[in-house]
Amino acid sequence: MEEEENLQGKYFSITDPKGTNTVIYQVNRTEKEYLKTSPKYTVERLDYTEEIIGDRKKKTFYVDNPAPDGNPLVILSFGKEKVIVNMGFLDYDVVKISKKPMPMSFKTLYNEEATEYKEFAYTPNMKRPISIIDPETTEEIKPILYFDEETKEVKGKCKLKPYKKYFAFEIGSENKKK
DSSP: OHHHHHHHOEEEEEEEOTTOEEEEEEEEEOOGGGTTTSOSEEEEEOEEEEEEETTEEEEEEEESSOOTTOEEEEEEEEETTEEEEEEEEEETTEEEEOSSOOOEEEEEEOOSSSOEEEEEEOOTTSOBSEEEEOTTTOOBOOOEEEEETTTTEEEEEEEEOTTOOEEEEEEOOTTOOO
């Protein structure tokens, strides 16, 4: 019976004002058996449905396998020339916006040279610690997967176009010093 409840998942809605497009990522802690060779956290974009209400968009986001102790969330609201970053937490059926930020690094990627590739490692269960987003469309840049013979790891490579800005973020460990 307990497994059936997990399959149902959870959902919540937000409403974007005109000119704003919000996407939400769930933060996953890497399983203990993979921690020595993998990042401590990975990110997973939540699926959503969209409903137009006047000049606003109501989005309903879905968490397929909610954790019993809740799910940390990264809420990214893309507007014209800016990104608002919030941390949240799905606790039962309520989304709480965090007052204490989770350690996260983010930056704008831009290159005027030829096509650039950004590389990163995957966990053994095919999850990744970083997401690269096109801020104009808010679509994720899908990585090309390959097996690195030297390190014996599955890695991802994102192809970035020259003269174009991208938004990239990665969840870090609290004890990591910059």
